[in-house]
Amino acid sequence: MSETSVYGASSPVAGDSSSVTPRRRRPTRVQHLAQMKADGEKWSMLTCYDYSTARIFDAAEIPVLLVGDSAANVVLGYDTTIPITVDELIPLIRAVVRGAPHALVVADLPFGSYEAGPQQALESAIKVFKETGAHAVKLEGGERVADQIAALTAAGIPVMAHIGFTPQSVNGLGGYRVQGRGDAGDQLVADAIAVQEAGAFAVVMEMVPADLAGQITRKLTIPTVGIGAGNETDAQVLVWQDMAGFTHGKTAKFVKRFADIGSELRSAAEQYADEVRRGTFPAPEHSY
Numbered sequence: 665m666s667e668t669s670v671y672g673a674s675s676p677v678a679g680d681s682s683s684v685t686p687r688r689r690r691p692t693r694v695q696h697l698a699q700m701k702a703d704g705e706k707w708s709m710l711t712c713y714d715y716s717t718a719r720i721f722d723a724a725e726i727p728v729l730l731v732g733d734s735a736a737n738v739v740l741g742y743d744t745t746i747p748i749t750v751d752e753l754i755p756l757i758r759a760v761v762r763g764a765p766h767a768l769v770v771a772d773l774p775f776g777s778y779e780a781g782p783q784q785a786l787e788s789a790i791k792v793f794k795e796t797g798a799h800a801v802k803l804e805g806g807e808r809v810a811d812q813i814a815a816l817t818a819a820g821i822p823v824m825a826h827i828g829f830t831p832q833s834v835n836g837l838g839g840y841r842v843q844g845r846g847d848a849g850d851q852l853v854a855d856a857i858a859v860q861e862a863g864a865f866a867v868v869m870e871m872v873p874a875d876l877a878g879q880i881t882r883k884l885t886i887p888t889v890g891i892g893a894g895n896e897t898d899a900q901v902l903v904w905q906d907m908a909g910f911t912h913g914k915t916a917k918f919v920k921r922f923a924d925i926g927s928e929l930r931s932a933a934e935q936y937a938d939e940v941r942r943g944t945f946p947a948p949e950h951s952y
């Protein structure tokens with residue numbers, strides 16, 4: 665190990681350089697995602713909000729990490745994503761950039777930071793780029809934010825769009841509901857085309873019927889990223905606490921739990937407290 669500190673940000677990531685046949689992992693960039701669509705290769709995205717978790721997902725070779733405004737829910741404990749601000753997200757984005765040298769890091773633009781128009785969107789995204797090292801931003805909306813997407817793209821800021829159920833509009837949408845059913849499907853197709861034409865490099869589709877998401881995926885040249893949008897999108901995204909069993913209470917139907925980290929962590933905390941109570945921790949090997 666070449667680590668100089670147990671906290672060192674420059675220490676090697678597991679699997680990066682220690683394998684028998686060294687393989688140089690190139691950082692993921694937006695062009696690679698376009699290439700993967702051309703090759704029919706599906707990819708995954710996870711949310712991420714801190715340095716320690718970023719290191720783990722980077723080692724797991726998750727190509728794209730999203731510092732989502734879902735931090736409002738899973739980090740700060742709010743009911744919706746509406747209260748979180750750019751200033752609250754910035755230190756989290758920075759931490760993820762530091763922890764994930766290979767991932768493409770996408771930063772959500774939170775509610776209130778881009779709706780007023782292209783000028784406001786530029787100011788917010790430029791602040792995020794200057795202060796964090798993120799590689800792209802994401803904003804919610806289709807046709808209604810096409811001007812913002814075009815302005816950011818023209819300024820050299822790659823944009824991931826987000827259509828279908830857009831959580832920042834939960835009050836306008838009347839709750840956490842599937843979007844694009846029936847006639848609303850035409851609007852969803854129009855939104856998908858609008859964000860592609862405005863220059864988005866990818867588009868998230870949230871809570872959309874699987875058939876419709878498949879049709880849109882085949883129609884678009886940019887990659888589609890599904891969450892509750894079935895199996896025919898080019899990529900998938902989940903909130904990491906949901907997929908790792910670290911969210912309390914009921915989760916949405918689109919969530920699959922790949923682990924039970926919450927129970928593991930609770931058990932570790934209980935054992936620690938128990939050993940402290942019994943006086944068995946710290947042992948001589950943990951003492952100076």
Ligand SMILES: Nc1nc(=O)c2c([nH]1)NC[C@@H]1CN(c3ccc(C(=O)N[C@@H](CCC(=O)O)C(=O)O)cc3)CN21
Binds near residue numbers: 733734738841842
């Ligand atoms: N932890 C977490 N996971 C998420 O996926 C997530 C967040 N937070 N915060 C921001 C948004 C909000 N999202 C949500 C939140 C709730 C439902 C939900 O309650 N879905 C129900 C009802 C669906 C319906 O009535 O049609 C479900 O069973 O899927 C879905 C998406 C997705 N995003």
Ligand SMILES: CC(C)C(=O)C(=O)O
Binds near residue numbers: 711735772901903
């Ligand atoms: C659920 C994903 C797409 C998101 O926008 C977030 O985590 O904020």
Ligand SMILES: [Mg+2]
Binds near residue numbers: 734772
């Ligand atoms: Mg979000």
